[in-house]
Each structure stands twice: as C-alpha cells, then as structure tokens.
Amino acid sequence: MSEYVHYQQVSEVPGLVLSTARFAEFSFDRHFHLDFHVGLVSEGVQRQGSHGKSVLLGPGTIALMPPGEIHDGAAQDGGEYTLKTFRLSQELVAGVAGEISGRSHVPELSSAVLDDRLLAGSLVRLHDTMRDSGGAGGLDVQTQWLTLLESLLLQSRAVVPERVPGALAPAQWGRVRDYCYSRLAEKITLEELAALCGLGRFQFLKQFKLTIGMTPHAWLLRLRLEHACELLLQGSQAIATVAQAVGFYDQSHFNRAFRQAYGVAPSRFRA
The missing domain is CATH 1.10.10 (Arc Repressor Mutant, subunit A)
Structure with missing residues (x-):
C-alpha cells in the first residue's frame, strides 16, 4: 500500500482538524505542535519517542500530545501503520474544558498513553464518521464528540467536572x-x-x-421512528417521503434505523 496523508477541517467545530495517514518508510523527525493531538493507530504499530523514552502505539491505545511536547515517530520493525489524529486548537480545548468544569481556565495538559481499547475504538469510529460525513453537525455526532472528549480530558486529569444538580425541571x-x-x-x-x-x-x-x-439523540431518533410508523400505517405516502418527513434525508439510513428498531424494513411494516 502506498503512503498517504489527508487533512480535513471540521467546519462545525472551529479549531478541529482530522488527519488520516498510512506510513511505512516515512518517519517523523523530532518535532512539536502548537495544538493538542489525540493520536490513534488503527492498524500496525508506531514507535514514538518522547522524554528519552520509547513507547509502542497500536490498536487500543490513545496517545495524548500537548502543545510544545517534543516527540518523534516511525513504523515499528519496518512495518506499516495507519494513524488517525484529532488536532484540537488550544482555544477549542480551553472552551470545552470550561464547559465541563463550569469555570473559565486553561487546562494543564500533559502527554500520556492511555490503554483503553473501548475508548480507542469509539474514537476511531467517531473519526471515520466525521471524515466520511464531512462534519459534526448531527445531534448524534455532536453528542459522541463531546462525550468522548470529556472522557479524554477526565482521564488525563486536565479538568474536574462540574457537579450536575439533577434532572431537568x-x-x-x-x-x-x-x-x-x-x-x-x-x-x-x-x-x-x-x-x-x-x-x-x-x-x-x-x-x-x-x-x-436516554441520550437526546436516542430519544429523538425513537420519536422520529414512532412518527414514521404512524405515517406508514396511513399508507398514503411513499417511504422516501415518510423518511424526509421525520428528518431522514438518506433513505438507506432510515431503512437501517427502522429495521434495527422494529426488526423489519419499512416496506414490510405496512404490508
């Protein structure tokens, strides 16, 4: 497989840039960044050096690299690896940290390697979703993005979460x-x-x-599907029209969500 690097700015999240790369012979010289990096190796192994130590990054690990941290990186033992990163501006991190903690401050970020296969897998899937959809405008992606970023900042001990007083009035x-x-x-x-x-x-x-x-997204998704059931049972509208009427602009997405919720395709529901 040939080497490549692709960068993509996320317009709905100012200060966020995604990168996806495949490396074999290329290696990073010692360098630093002005933004905060969350690195994920989804395939293969990368050897990363920092503070005079070398660590191996592979599937299931998350590398947190704060601004100014000097490090390098290369494929381990001549192999190939796929690297996905979230590049977050300092302003973006400070804003999110303020929302989590309930106070305005610049968090003290430090380098870390987290061994958390579940969180790493969720971050890789979110990265792929943002890349493929071209943004983070949907309620589902927004919720995933903020929830996972909160998990990262809490695990790195960069913030202390604000106490939630209770349920909505x-x-x-x-x-x-x-x-x-x-x-x-x-x-x-x-x-x-x-x-x-x-x-x-x-x-x-x-x-x-x-x-x-339930999360707001899960509740809203169910509300849309329940209303779709009512429209389908009336039998007067095409499935594509029903899908658009309840907020699905991709009929295949509507079909998948409907089948997952009710066990049958929309066409079978009203048969």
Missing part, C-alpha cells in the same frame, strides 16, 4: 419535547436544545439523561 423538559415534536423534519442541534433550557451542552446532556434515561 418540568418546564425545561416541556420546551425540549415541544421543540422536537414541532421540528421533526428539520436538523436539530445540541446547542439548540441546551439553549432552550438555559444550560451548557455538557450539563444539558447529563440532566437530559437523568430525566429521560
């Missing part, structure tokens, strides 16, 4: 519910829902789950 939940019911065909963002409650995104995510027992 009935009036807050009512505003969220009515907003979603009235806009099923539209794109709904995490920022919009949090603003309805006068909350930050992290606090809203936690309070919503305490209230409902």
Whole structure:
C-alpha cells in the first residue's frame, strides 16, 4: 500500500482538524505542535519517542500530545501503520474544558498513553464518521464528540467536572419535547436544545439523561421512528417521503434505523 496523508477541517467545530495517514518508510523527525493531538493507530504499530523514552502505539491505545511536547515517530520493525489524529486548537480545548468544569481556565495538559481499547475504538469510529460525513453537525455526532472528549480530558486529569444538580425541571423538559415534536423534519442541534433550557451542552446532556434515561439523540431518533410508523400505517405516502418527513434525508439510513428498531424494513411494516 502506498503512503498517504489527508487533512480535513471540521467546519462545525472551529479549531478541529482530522488527519488520516498510512506510513511505512516515512518517519517523523523530532518535532512539536502548537495544538493538542489525540493520536490513534488503527492498524500496525508506531514507535514514538518522547522524554528519552520509547513507547509502542497500536490498536487500543490513545496517545495524548500537548502543545510544545517534543516527540518523534516511525513504523515499528519496518512495518506499516495507519494513524488517525484529532488536532484540537488550544482555544477549542480551553472552551470545552470550561464547559465541563463550569469555570473559565486553561487546562494543564500533559502527554500520556492511555490503554483503553473501548475508548480507542469509539474514537476511531467517531473519526471515520466525521471524515466520511464531512462534519459534526448531527445531534448524534455532536453528542459522541463531546462525550468522548470529556472522557479524554477526565482521564488525563486536565479538568474536574462540574457537579450536575439533577434532572431537568418540568418546564425545561416541556420546551425540549415541544421543540422536537414541532421540528421533526428539520436538523436539530445540541446547542439548540441546551439553549432552550438555559444550560451548557455538557450539563444539558447529563440532566437530559437523568430525566429521560436516554441520550437526546436516542430519544429523538425513537420519536422520529414512532412518527414514521404512524405515517406508514396511513399508507398514503411513499417511504422516501415518510423518511424526509421525520428528518431522514438518506433513505438507506432510515431503512437501517427502522429495521434495527422494529426488526423489519419499512416496506414490510405496512404490508
């Protein structure tokens, strides 16, 4: 396989750049970055040197590299490896850390290698989703992005999370519910829902789950599918029209979600 490197800016998240690379003969000389790097080796093994020590990075490990940290990298024993990175500006990290902790401050980031196969796998899948979809505008991707970034910052002990006071108030939940019911065909963002409650995104995510027992995305997805069932049973609209009416602009995505929820394809549901 030939070597390549691809960079992609995520427009919905200012300060975030994704990179995907395949390396064999190429090696990184000693260098540093001005942004915060989250590195994931999805295939093969990379040997990384920092602070006079050498570590091996492979599937299941997460490399956290703060701004200014001097390091290098190369394939281990002449092999090939695939490297995926999230490159986060210092402003982006500071903003997210402030939301998590509830106070404005610049977190003290340090280099670390986390051995967490579950978290690493989730980050690789999120990286692929952002790359393939060209952004992070959907409620599902927004939720995954913030939740996983919170996990990284907490594991690196860069922030102390703000205490969540409890569930949403009935009036807050009512505003969220009515907003979603009235806009099923539209794109709904995490920022919009949090603003309805006068909350930050992290606090809203936690309070919503305490209230409902599901994430906002999971609840909204089910709401859309339940409404789709009603439209399908009426039998007067094409499946593609039903999918668009409940916020699915990709019919294949609608079919997969429907089958996963009800065990049959939409065409079989109303047969």
